[in-house]
Amino acid sequence: MKILLLEDNTKLSQTISKRLALKGYKVDSFSDGQKAYDSISNGYNCFLLDINVPNIDGIKILKKIRDYYTEVPIIIISSTVELDIIKEAYDYGCNDYLKKPFFIDELEIKIEKLCKITNTIIMFDQNYYFDFKSSLLKIEDQEVRLTKKERLLLNLFVTKKNEVITYVAIENYVWEGNFVTLESIRSLIRRLRKILIKDYIHTVVDTGYIFKI
Structure with missing residues (x-):
C-alpha cells in the first residue's frame, strides 16, 4: 500500500x-x-x-x-x-x-x-495468497515474484476486493498518475490473469474490473 x-x-x-x-x-x-x-x-x-x-x-x-x-x-x-x-x-x-x-x-x-487490510496476508482461497509485506504471491505451493506493475495492480485489487476498480483508478495507482493507454492496462490485466490462472478478475464493460474473492 x-x-x-x-x-x-x-x-x-x-x-x-x-x-x-x-x-x-x-x-x-x-x-x-x-x-x-x-x-x-x-x-x-x-x-x-x-x-x-x-x-x-x-x-x-x-x-x-x-x-x-x-x-x-x-x-x-x-x-x-x-x-x-x-x-x-x-x-x-x-x-x-x-x-x-x-x-x-x-x-x-x-x-x-x-483500507480494509487487517493483516499483511490476503487469502484468495485455500491454495492462493498474497503477502503485502514481501509482495510475494503463492499459488499452490509455488512462489511467484511479480513485476512492479503486476504487484501494484494486485495491491490495488486486493485492497479493494469485490469492488469495481475503474480504468482511471488503475492509471493513477499503477502508473502513478502518468498517462497510459487502455490497451496497456488491458495487456497488464491479461498478464496478471495468466499468472493467477483462476478467474478472479472480472471485466466491467466500459468501466474497469472487479477482483472477486
Whole structure:
C-alpha cells in the first residue's frame, strides 16, 4: 500500500514513516504543502494530512485530492480543536480525524480499518495468497515474484476486493498518475490473469474490473 504523509513536525513524520514501513507500507512523506499538492496524482491509496503546514494547508490539499480520488481514505492528523475547521475537513471528504498528540498504534488501526487490510496476508482461497509485506504471491505451493506493475495492480485489487476498480483508478495507482493507454492496462490485466490462472478478475464493460474473492 502506498501512503502520502504530510506532516511538518520532522520527528513525528519520521516516527510515523518508520512505523508504517515496518508494516510493509510505502510512505512518501512531505513537510511542505505545495510539494504534497504537486504529488497528489502519484498513485496513493491512503492520505495522512496535517492541516497547518507551510505554503498550502491540509484543507486545500484535501479538496484537491477529492478531484483525483473519490474513495481513497483521507485521515487528518492535527492539533487544531477549532470545530469549524474540523467540520470543513469532513465536508470536503475527510474519512477520519486524529487529534495530536496520539498513539501511533491508533493511527495504524485507523489506516488498516479504512483500507480494509487487517493483516499483511490476503487469502484468495485455500491454495492462493498474497503477502503485502514481501509482495510475494503463492499459488499452490509455488512462489511467484511479480513485476512492479503486476504487484501494484494486485495491491490495488486486493485492497479493494469485490469492488469495481475503474480504468482511471488503475492509471493513477499503477502508473502513478502518468498517462497510459487502455490497451496497456488491458495487456497488464491479461498478464496478471495468466499468472493467477483462476478467474478472479472480472471485466466491467466500459468501466474497469472487479477482483472477486
